[in-house]
């Protein structure tokens with residue numbers, strides 16, 4: 001029996017993985033050859049998708065990107081009837097892109113079948129939960145604190161401190177809420193994890209629930225991710241049957257239940273308090289803090305809110321120890337981060353590394369430069385609210401503090417690369433337009449400022465008069481300041497980042513000279 | 520809109536299923552839209568009554584979220600991703616091509632009811648930009664030719 005592995009990941013499917021599987025099965029039938037196609041998660045080497053793997057003496061070897069037309073010749077290669085193949089990649093784990101990564105969260109990516117609890121256990125799954133069940137809640141919280149784990153959703157707040165607050169909160173009912181809204185353009189690590197390794201997130205949420213004293217969790221998934229929603233719901237059923245969800249979780253004597261809630265196309269619902277409002281069935285309007293969600297969160301009760309990647313890091317910390325985890329990284333950015341390479345990039349995909357490698361290593365090393373082959377112009381790091389970073393700043397290490405120091409942010413680790421054909425004035429306008437469309441409307445600088453900002457950019461670009469353009473640039477910068485300092489949440493507050501960075505580093509795109517922009 | 524009343528039994532079933540769920544409004548609206556294709560106006564009073572909300576509150580939620588629609592959808596819904604990663608790979612040119620091919624604006628529905636256009640901001644396919652979603656299926660590494668084919672496919676099945 002010939003076994004091949006093809007990802008069931010939604011983006012592998014979006015570039016033809018299902019058609020390749022059909023072609024493989026047709027070809028096998030024609031050759032009267034028994035074939036076993038295993039649908040695994042994706043490796044995250046997206047430029048090679050659809051990536052077909054099979055077992056060999058050297059471990060799994062890969063072929064990609066495969067089209068249905070390649071399948072007959074692929075069979076010849078698989079059966080040893082042909083030497084080599086144009087798409088042969090050799091042992092997949094020896095591909096430098098993958099080999100040099102430090103995969104903790106994505107250790108199973110591309111290897112296991114997402115809904116197989118046996119695969120999950122065989123590759124280290126549930127070891128963290130078993131450790132946690134044997135520990136006191138306070139010690140679990142202490143481990144998370146010691147690991148140095150910070151929230152991966154954007155704000156990078158120390159996770160352990162939140163855990164301590166929720167654990168210490170009085171009252172009966174508490175909740176764990178997973179923020180799987182992943183609205184940032186250029187990010188897809190949450191999606192990959194939920195589609196490819198759902199038990200890791202489930203395990204992290206169970207540990208969190210046991211530690212803070214919550215017996216109920218919600219995963220708020222954006223509606224744009226139907227595959228993730230389906231996979232999670234199926235994984236709950238499997239986990240329940242295996243005794244990991246329900247009245248007596250993993251023999252702990254404690255209950256924990258999970259439910260998926262589906263978003264409805266509002267970017268602001270990624271903001272944690274808007275997200276809680278949304279789960280409660282309301283409009284996604286941001287709440288003023290305090291009260292902190294940790295004390296008065298979902299339905300007014302103590303709630304631990306974390307991003308997918310934050311919660312999924314927890315089983316690793318519990319299984320291998322806080323010291324193991326904090327050995328990765330630099331400064332106060334500890335552990336690993338799955339960076340996501342997107343946009344105009346040759347080798348788009350997921351790169352999990354300890355914090356501290358430079359943006360250049362990521363974009364030029366892993367990414368291989370632009371897909372178009374044209375000169376690299378900028379990279380937007382951290383989603384639509386992140387700054388556009390010019391290549392002159394690419395030697396900055398990927399570290400929360402280093403990025404903050406240059407007026408940028410790491411956010412959720414997404415990196416969108418642009419070549420010299422992308423006009424930064426139109427990207428600045430887009431950032432303001434996006435803010436205008438997605439603002440919750442609670443505060444004026446965000447609700448009105450974004451629309452006014454769009455108008456200013458339009459007038460600036462259209463103006464034939466240099467003094468006039470200069471005045472508009474001044475106005476735009478003022479507006480950025482007002483939005484940055486006068487908004488309730490980062491939606492209005494950080495829309496200034498892409499706008500101000502575009503203006504600062506790419507004045508020519510606005511019809512300004514360097515000195516005008518600097519004034 | 521008397522024919523909207525035809526949908527009421529489906530709405531009642533959905534309400535019965537979700538009654539007692541904490542924060543049931545979004546799951547209910549999703550279920551109605553999945554079943555009927557849109558949220559009919561006639562459902563608003565029923566939902567408000569079942570959840571002990573005002574009709575204005577229910578309408579407020581429906582209008583807040585981009586996903587919910589109050590009119591029947593076209594046979595096909597095409598959502599082209601317009602976010603940064605896809606823009607950096609030519610999404611704006613694809614949007615222009617769509618507008619021209621269908622003689623529609625970014626939010627329009629074609630006169631024959633075959634296809635509705637909607638922008639979307641990221642489908643998580645950014646490593647393979649540009650991308651779109653057609654009737655729930657994501658297509659990535661989109662080219663102008665492929666986009667034309669997909670649109671033609673929608674129109675042809677509408678003709679028969």
Ligand SMILES: Cc1cc2nc3c(=O)[nH]c(=O)nc-3n(C[C@H](O)[C@H](O)[C@H](O)COP(=O)(O)O)c2cc1C
Nearest residue numbers: 151152153179181182183270271272306307310490
């Ligand atoms: C406009 C806006 C959008 C956000 N979107 C997301 C998101 O999609 N996913 C996410 O995890 N956090 C998002 N956040 C951050 C959350 O508010 C919150 O900080 C996070 O869920 C906390 O989890 P963490 O501690 O694991 O980072 C967003 C914040 C803002 C202001």
Ligand code: SF4
Nearest residue numbers: 440442443446489492
């Ligand atoms: S900054 Fe914008 S999104 Fe945030 S609370 Fe104010 S209006 Fe709402």
Ligand code: FES
Nearest residue numbers: 600605642644645
């Ligand atoms: S930006 Fe288009 S798929 Fe993410």
